[in-house]
Amino acid sequence: METSACTVTVIVPVYNAERYIRRISEALVNQDFFHYEILFVNDGSTDGTLEILSDVCRENEKQLITVISIENAGVSNARNVGVQNAKGQFITFVDSDDLVTPDYLTNLYDPFKNNVRGDLISMVNTTYVDGITIDVQERKSASCMDFESALRLMLERTRVIDVDVWGKMFPKSLLKKNLFTPNIIFEDLDIWPRLLKSSQIKDIYISGTYSYIHIEREGSLMHSNASMIDGTVIDVINQGMNIVVEEFPTLLTAYTERTISALSGVLEKKHGENFYWRNEVFEHLCKYATFSNFINSNSVKTKLLILLASFKNLAFYNYILARAKGY
Known part of the structure; x- marks a missing residue:
């Protein structure tokens, strides 16, 4: 597979994340991967998030970071703005209060690099942290399964793989045809059946690495969405x-x-x-x-x-x- 000037776009929807945004910025800048960009979509933050992101951009010698500020319209709209402005052939989503390991992008991209057709979705295993315990699942070896079987595992909440879109890498062409539905909750449950129906994606590749760290806390997106x-x-x-x-x-x-x-x-x-x-x-x-x-x-x-x-x-x-x- 040919490598373009920008192979991967990391999209980070951001809303009032001043406590966490510098930490995830540093984790993404320090990836052991080349030819990628980090696209922060500031969804109308009212705290110091934008100021911190401006500082991070000035400090970044690699010129990897772009910040797009929009009026507050929810995470689905922010992700769509990111997709529409992405330069990379492939897209991965990261939540602003989570963490990733230095080999996160490498582990996600390797299956595409080794598959010239690119007819797959790649994902890494996830470590779940609730502030007290670290829940690491048993799956350690890489595997590939058909899309329908993978969706069943997502729906059954086995945590072998999960229904959330973070920790996964998609061909940009697939997401541009299947944008997120704005102004809803459960946007992940909404998009997966549509992806499965409309795409030519046949396989989902699961890396054997634990590269995404999802931090569960009060005030997270799941908690705040109750009002919607x-x-x-x-x-x-x-x-x-x-x-x-x-x-x-x-x-x-x-x-x-x-x-x-x-x-x-x-x-x-x-x-x-x-x-x-x-x-x-x-x-x-x-x-x-x-x-x-x-x-x-x-x-x-x-x-x-x-x-x-x-x-x-x-x-x-x-x-x-x-x-x-x-x-």
Whole structure:
């Protein structure tokens, strides 16, 4: 594969990240990789983020860094702006409060370098840190699997691979055809079915290295997104379900359980242990044919166990089970 002046673009959406932005900037500048750029998309930060990024740019002798400032419109829009301005043939996303190892880009790019067709998505294993413990998964060896099998593992939350878009490398041409949907949460659950349906990507390559360090903390994107819950979330979930039903029916159970679990988790952060919002969520979901078909399937009791685990509320679980029989 030929190497252009800029082979890889690293896109970092940034919002009020003054506590972390210098740290991730240094980690990205000090990669053992050549021919790449770092594109920070400042999503209307109101703290000192932009000033720090300006200092980092002045201090950077390699001239790797570009900063684009936009009005605040959410992480999906920021990622899209990054994709549209990327110079590299390949794109990887990094969250501003996470960390990467010095060989992060090398480990992601090597599969493309060794595959002249480039018909794959590359990802590295992830270390999860919650501030106290470091959770390193057992997978250590590199492997390659078909896209559908990989998506199943993402949806089943095995953490062999995860549904988030960080820690992965995509051909830019693929992302330009499948931009993120703005103003929604669960943008990762939204984009993967679309990528799987529309692309010529056949394989996902998983590096044997742990090169991405995801730091989970209060105030993270998942926590802050709780305020964005509205009816469009259900529309996004339904669109994903429709793709799965039409193109990949064997993934319907995994996709439905994953989206319900994600929705319930965010809503619980927003509303706490309140029974009534759960009732409203179920009513919305049951308006859609794909969910109604799912919930009426023969293995309904097994599939609804995820709700019991997610909501941790036996009364609500029994309520859902009773209501499901009426749809």
